[in-house]
Amino acid sequence: MTGDLLPSDPARIGGHRLLARLGAGGMGVVYLGRTASGQLAAVKVILPEYADQPAFRARFRREVAAARRVASPWAVPVTGADPDAAAPWLATSFVPGPSLAEAVAACGPLPSGGVRALGRMLARALTSVHDAGLVHRDVKPGNVLLALDGPRLIDFGIARAAEETALTSTDMVVGTPGFLAPEQAQGRPATPAGDVFALGCLLSYATTGRPPFGTGAVDALLYRTVHDEPDLAGVPDSLREPLERCLAKDPAARPTARELDEALAEDTPHDTAGWLPSEVVRLIADRSAAVLALPAIEATALDAGKDEGEDEGEDGRAAEVAEDARAPGYRGGRRRVLLLGGAALLAAGGGAALWENRREDGAAPAARRWVLGVQADLTGPQKAVGRAQERGVRLAVEQFNARGNRPFTLTLTIADDRGDQARAAEVARGLAADRDLLAVIGSTGDGTTGASLDAYSAQLVPQLTASSAQSVHGVSRPRHFLQAVPGYMTSPALIALHLRSEGAKRVGVLIDRAGSIASWQIGHTTVQNLGVVGIPVEPRVVPRLAEHLAPLVTDMTAREPGGFVYTGTPERAAAVARVLAERDFTGVRVLGYPAAEPSFLAAAGPAAEGWHVFAPYIDPSATRVRAFATAYRRRYGSAPGYWAAEAYDVARMVIARLTEAAGRPSRTRLYGLLAKGTYQGLVRTYAFDEDRLLKGDAVFHYEVRGGRYAYAGEAAG
Template identity: 65%
Template sequence: MTEQLTPADPARIGGHRLLARLGTGGMGVVYLGRADTGELAAVKVIRPEYAAEPDFRARFRREAAAARRVRSPWVVPVTGADPEAEAPWLATAFVPGPALAEAVARCGPLPERGTRILGKILARALAAVHAAGLVHRDVKPGNVLLAVDGPRLIDFGIARSPEETALTSPDAVVGTPGFLAPEQAQGRETGPAADVFALGCVLAYAATGRPPFGTGAVDALLYRTVHDEPDLSGAPDGVRDVVARCLAKDPADRPTATGLDAVLVEDAPEGTAEWLPDDVVRLIADRSAAMLALPDAEATVAGAAEAAPAAGRRRFLALGAGGAALVAAGGGAALWAGLRDEGGSGSAARRWTLGVQADLSGPQRAAGRAQERGVRLAVEQFNARERRPFELAVAVADDRGDPAEAERAARRLAADRDLLAVVGSTGDKTTGAALGAYDARRVPQLTVSSAQGAYGTASRRSLLQTVPTYGTTSLPAALFLQAEGVRRVGMVIDRAAGEFAWEEGHLAYKTLGLVELEVHPRVVPRSADSPAAVLADVLDRRPDAVYYAGSPRRAADLAHKLLARDFTGVRILGYPAAGPEFTARAGPAAEGWEVFAPYIDPEAERVAGFAAAFRKRYGHAPGRWAAEAYDVAGMVLDRLTEAVLGGRRPERGRLFELLTGSTYRGMVREYAFQDGYLQGVEAFHYRVRHGRFAYAGPADVGA
């Protein structure tokens, strides 16, 4: 997908007329350009701060020359480069098709034959890379483009000769976690075998729709890559055996790229895409037609300032603790009357849509229903105002907490051209499953309770996490332990509970160390029947406190064991385990456990006005996460209003920019973002009293 050029973008680079932006990254901007010969190219332009470094230029010079040495129809060729230019650039032939990551996210896994043919062609591509004396080092679904005449391997941004490592820090991990070989994950020397391992990961993803080592925090991904066996469940037999060989931990046990080509005895038709499913072929055709139909761009001037916002812009939406209040600004009606929507009709008559994707009937239905009702209340209060710039509808999709249904629900919602943003989904797995569909259509996706730190291969072009990620609540926990005079902490990280437990526990371990607490961590294996199995070792260290990251059921087992051992120290429970199941199973053993969570108590004074409005509307008290969902809906409404009063059509991309580029003060917390993540760690303290989690007030998060 392309984005419009900005006024600050140059008109030409190295003989290429720039037409659009293809993407941005940490190192620079990639443009779609048209050469003087008429051919399209992807032109990567390096950021000035890197161009000023002599070492970086040396590396860029080497890598541009290295990429030119590769000769294969399945590797996108370098068509030009200028490492000495003021803004160094490199151009490759443009492939107007989707990445494998997008194709799988939107259309599902490939069939067995399609996966094997993909593997055979990519093995040939890697064989050519290795024959040129290079290692690609970042083979992943996002670097495999699907074209009408076959796949292409792209991006030699970090490819180099195996001996050329001087410009890389010895302990740096280069590549994409989840698609790295164990030797890469450990920062050791890598060779062609690392590319074969990565290809195995890509084929596992193509066949199952998920990376073989899961998703989640980077540290967790690297740990599983080095120590765990890949999850190949669901992969066809004809794919599983080949992939398993590629994913051998020892590089010497993996096949070569040439050997893999020979093993995959398939009819690999050149010049066609008939080996792909029909919906993927249609996606390739649609993307190719859209890209190739781009007109020449108007000239822009490098360094030109962006247009200033309309003078006198006024914000007139305020969502406070007592509900929504609309403050009309003088002259606003004239602005509304002049707006036009995509169809050319007056926007005041247009009914735009805010989506809610949630688990309304599955394992997290209580949180999902609370979030849906929080969003509805905010929108209803907005629509009840007499003077409003637009009317907003709410479209709801129940994904039942199932990743497959979450992907289908996201596709349905994203297909609505009037959908401007979506709040959801409720859980980590469903959020990750839905991300590809929303990202493909640039629908801003705002999570309320999904706190995972990473979502595999999906990009973050449209995702905003409005909740602190797992483990960040360990900061107030650490400060609390410090204030209680705790010196030694026994930490139990229960891997059987899932990704969140590892992510939460690992970051908590680091955070506790930062405040100079002595931490003794123990990891409970997936196969262990109970975390209590490691308790004796933890208590042998004579800790003043025990910190558990895991599930509510297994937390209850641990609580019973601690009570039986007469442990009287502080007990910290990671918030994902804090719920009715823990208190019901633990009984008296739950008393006194401390929890630091990102959600506010619905009865807290800070949200009293909201709670009263919620009771009036629904006849019962709000549940956990309802206030946060109301806040997030209020933020979307506020930014939409800003777009409308600024005279702008509220397009999805523009709305995402407004959401990420400014700060919103809600009832629960302040919302400001960097790279899609919430900044700040506002948390709330709970303590089990008389069988329930009693609210103890806002947590101390330091200065």
């Protein structure tokens, strides 16, 4: 559970606005943080007294490196870190569910099928750990968080490569007694086999509710681990043999993590749907709702001390100074020196601005072209959206260049990334290398937008996306990125309110991982929001490889929900719609907007009728964009598609900021004008808060009628 921030806590760490405390130990504090893109993260911050110790800092640096080397869906990914900061920190994706220890304590042991599924997923996580050349060394119930789609292995704080020299003394036992291999209890080096032993202890605990070597004093626990046989009373016969192998005293007799995965495969479900009992599902939902309903953030003492000059200035340095100044253990003297340096630069006035232009681009501004870039998927899987956006931007530029009193002529450069992430990074590097490029709009999709961030950020190019709503864009802490579209976690609140207004007393939510991150974010946040508005929810998660959804949909409707939400792909949404129609389901049906493609209508046929969609793009027939639609049709000979008006808005916002700059701005100054200003577009008001989140969260309601997505207006919040 979360706790309130203390007055002495920092307000921000490494681009994260801190919301609450998740826990604290003798060496550091773990906070719940939010990135500028809205992503929640668990942010571990080391206390100053340990940060000053070279050995401890080396250990933390190793923790960061270890966590980054693990690539598994069942291990929490690193989203940011700075082991060399004054207050070293590490951020990982936040999992709002309880730990396995909490779940077993609150709800009792898991059923054998759930334990087998748990074992397989954690075995795969450990396989990734060991394939990276690491040993976790602290596998225990408290280091496993439960989510609807599976567990997450956390805390690589004492993980290290097998060949590395331990920073602890040779007689120090590292790990948790009761879940510690006998060879480690005797002081021998940790190996992957020790992690498998710990996993065996963990699975026994999940099955019986008690550790296999009991509880009590540490010395007694270590003795029993080395000399006694594990207590497996109550472990089902189907699990006993693989657990006995894991808990062998001889490391060589234990299976590898990969072999354990294979051993548990028999009679184990191939997906994670229904792997947890309903009591644990409710616990996860309640925990998620509690996080979503955090109270307003109180300013901490370190927040209140912010100087007026700490906002981002011409070269972006002041914001970085302000961020460091709020870190634990920050020394005021260093802060004053850095601010003085920034003030001296700003005191140079126009000369400093000219220097900034030369520093970024290597030439005086007078002889420069004014270039706006567009990066989009023009020939790949999202080519319809990419082409609509490219045309929207082109129309805005042509209208500007047609003005007789324009202060400059704008050149448009177009790059097709084909929806491919590797090409997106290459395209971004090419565009960013143009010294005349002032800003870029794009890319179309989540993956290509994320893949291009580093290239634009390295050259200080302002990057604005009009359609990519993925919250993970905060990973690299880009200083020049603006997400000019509401995130995936915006529409779920309106979905929940709509279901409540329609009188749904119980709602089934089917989260299909075939829909990638968008499906998970919309579905999971919908579950949270339904809990907030007091509607009982029956969530189910299916993996990408699940072939047949009909049995699961049938089971969900047998519980007689008054509403049904699906988040996933258009094709699988159509299959779900047909099953609901066959069962004469008459409740409210809502489709996550990434699945609301024409292919859904074609594949579902009559079964698509009545489905609702809440999306951030406006219908081209809406009154507020009628003039744009007319100009678009006149220019291109066809009506605009979805997302064209949003791209047109964003382009006109960039043009407006360039015009008001009274001379060619540097890239950094342009980014500051974009981030701090307010622009009234046709679709929404574009303004960004201190975390660079879009304030104008306009979302639009559609209902399938007559085989098309009929526009129902802006959704009321």
